[in-house]
Amino acid sequence: MTGPLLDRLTRRVGRADVVVKTDDTLSLAVSADGETRASSSRTRTTHLRVATEGRIGHASTSDDSPDDLAERAIAAAKCGTELDLHLPMPAPLPDVVARAPQAASADVATLEAIARALSERLQRSDRRVEVWAERSSGSVEIANTRGALSSYEVTLAGAGAVVESIGAGYAPPCRVYCSGVALPSLSDLEALVTEVDRRLGPRILAARSRIPAAAPICIAPRAVATFLAPVRAALTGHEALLGSSPLRGRLGEAVFDEKLSLADDPLAPGRPGSRPLDDDGVVARRVPLIERGRLVGLLSDLEVGARAGVPSTGHGWRRSGSGSRVGFTNLRILPGIETRATLLTMMGRGLLVEDLDWHGGSNPIRGTLRLRAPWTYLVVNGSVVGRLEGLRITGNVFDALTRIVGLGADSTWVGPVSAPTLLLEGIGVSGEW
Numbered sequence: 001m002t003g004p005l006l007d008r009l010t011r012r013v014g015r016a017d018v019v020v021k022t023d024d025t026l027s028l029a030v031s032a033d034g035e036t037r038a039s040s041s042r043t044r045t046t047h048l049r050v051a052t053e054g055r056i057g058h059a060s061t062s063d064d065s066p067d068d069l070a071e072r073a074i075a076a077a078k079c080g081t082e083l084d085l086h087l088p089m090p091a092p093l094p095d096v097v098a099r100a101p102q103a104a105s106a107d108v109a110t111l112e113a114i115a116r117a118l119s120e121r122l123q124r125s126d127r128r129v130e131v132w133a134e135r136s137s138g139s140v141e142i143a144n145t146r147g148a149l150s151s152y153e154v155t156l157a158g159a160g161a162v163v164e165s166i167g168a169g170y171a172p173p174c175r176v177y178c179s180g181v182a183l184p185s186l187s188d189l190e191a192l193v194t195e196v197d198r199r200l201g202p203r204i205l206a207a208r209s210r211i212p213a214a215a216p217i218c219i220a221p222r223a224v225a226t227f228l229a230p231v232r233a234a235l236t237g238h239e240a241l242l243g244s245s246p247l248r249g250r251l252g253e254a255v256f257d258e259k260l261s262l263a264d265d266p267l268a269p270g271r272p273g274s275r276p277l278d279d280d281g282v283v284a285r286r287v288p289l290i291e292r293g294r295l296v297g298l299l300s301d302l303e304v305g306a307r308a309g310v311p312s313t314g315h316g317w318r319r320s321g322s323g324s325r326v327g328f329t330n331l332r333i334l335p336g337i338e339t340r341a342t343l344l345t346m347m348g349r350g351l352l353v354e355d356l357d358w359h360g361g362s363n364p365i366r367g368t369l370r371l372r373a374p375w376t377y378l379v380v381n382g383s384v385v386g387r388l389e390g391l392r393i394t395g396n397v398f399d400a401l402t403r404i405v406g407l408g409a410d411s412t413w414v415g416p417v418s419a420p421t422l423l424l425e426g427i428g429v430s431g432e433w
Contacts, residue, residue: 002143005048005066010145013052013074015087017144019279019318020046025136028111030119032128038108047279047318048073055080056303058323083306087144091283093152093276097269100182103155104137111135114159114184121193126166127200133159135183142281152276159184163196171387172374174199175355176222179415181270191412195222199354199375205386216350216405217393217427218343218379221412224333224419226356230367230397235289236315237326239365240298241308246366246398250295257404258293259336266314266329273329273416280316280324287313301326328416335420336407343406343423345382351429352377352384353393367397370430394428 002018009016021044028038047060050073057077061069111133119131134157141151160177176195178188219227234245241248247255266275266284277283280302289297300308301316303324317327344352357372371393378385401424408421 002141002149005070006143006145008066009050009070013050015051015085015145016049017087017142017281018046018048020044020141021138023136023138025134026106026108026111027132027134028108028115029132030115030130032130036112045320049324050074050077051085052077054082054084056083056085060320083303085302085306087146088148088281089146090148093150093283094267096267096274096276096284097181098274098276099153099155100270103135103157103181103183106135106157106183118159118161118189118192121189122161122163122196128164128166129161131159131161142277142279144281148281150277150281154275155181156272157181157183159189161192161196163200165200171200171204179272180413181274202377202384203386205378205388214426215429216347216423216425218347218350218352219422219424220352220354221410221419221421222414223353223356224422225414225417226358226371227397229358230364230369231401232328232331233365236299236328237304241300241304241310244365247295251298253295254293255295256290256293256401259404259407260290260293260401261334262290263288263332264299264315264328264330265332268330268332271330271413271416275329278314278316279318280312282312282314282316284314299326299328330416330418332418333411333420335409335411337409338406340408340410340421341382343408343421344379346406346423347379349380352379356393367399369397370394392430394430400424400427
């Protein structure tokens with residue numbers, strides 16, 4: 001479809017590019033009663049962008065009607081954004097693992113075997129366990145009127161569980177998952193089991209314990225992925241380069257503690273965001289963002305880059321029903337050298353946060369937060385004493401990241417985020433304990 005569509009448009013518009021995405025998803029869930037439920041879906045979506053008379057127009061379709069798609073994109077350009085858009089020329093692509101053959105061919109029986117293996121390892125007499133496994137297989141084809149034409153195949157697979165305690169007092173559901181290009185391995189599933197046992201093991205503290213309003217806090221990798229949501233927003237797209245991001249205009253400045261370094265890496269092998277080029281056709285590359293606390297990069301796509309007068313970093317995405325947007329691929333935080341046990345000992349008396357519920361403020365990009373922390377534990381002299389209920393973590397993410405006490409060596413992939421355990425001081429804590 002891409003070739004004929006672009007041929008028609010060449011005589012009508014100045015520039016155009018098209019992205020065609022296919023996806024075949026198979027999901028399987030095993031209920032707490034052992035009942036299996038499978039579902040599947042297949043989609044094919046075409047995203048077209050045209051530049052004509054100095055304006056940009058977008059249109060998407062899930063059918064095979066190129067003429068209608070072209071007319072809608074041209075009509076959208078008549079009232080679209082004024083922009084001088086330069087599309088990329090053809091270029092060699094880097095090697096990156098974005099597809100696993102076994103994941104692509106996984107059937108219901110394969111997914112059920114994964115789900116039941118996880119379920120059996122999680123089962124206890126005092127637990128209610130629901131599990132799931134899923135795989136998707138698809139392709140991405142990108143072409144433009146400058147002669148660029150590239151395609152790649154992609155898979156994504158994962159497994160997860162919701163585990164609830166029975167008859168042991170209130171405990172929120174413990175939700176865990178893993179994902180990647182390949183099917184989850186036995187070691188991946190065992191890591192989930194270990195995490196669930198660690199989180200459900202400590203007793204709930206009934207008595208109130210005295211904790212300072214600004215306690216030292218050790219944030220585990222799954223919680224770090226949530227905690228950094230405002231930072232990801234502040235480093236990305238229009239807000240970062242032209243909007244209200246607190247990091248705007250601060251390239252080269254020290255913005256966080258020098259212990260913090262992070263980058264976005266679409267070339268990380270086998271991760272959910274891995275790809276050889278973005279949806280604008282820009283070749284993918286690793287982009288450093290923070291180096292030893294100093295801001296060294298911001299993410300852009302072709303459109304935001306053109307508005308801001310900077311090159312694209314290869315972070316354009318196309319989603320159904322919308323135009324181009326800037327987004328992360330795989331965020332990697334450079335680990336430290338400390339074990340989790342060492343970090344807990346360094347705290348003295350403080351809190352360990354295994355997971356967080358995101359409830360940002362009215363303007364989360366400013367970093368203000370008030371996060372429910374249902375999986376928070378009291379730590380005394382390096383030992384977990386028990387779990388605390390009803391707590392919230394408050395304060396400002398950007399301010400907190402200027403006071404990093406330590407980084408763990410335990411980098412863990414949580415979806416497309418690789419994060420170590422993070423020890424912070426001076427974080428606000430509210431609620432009953």
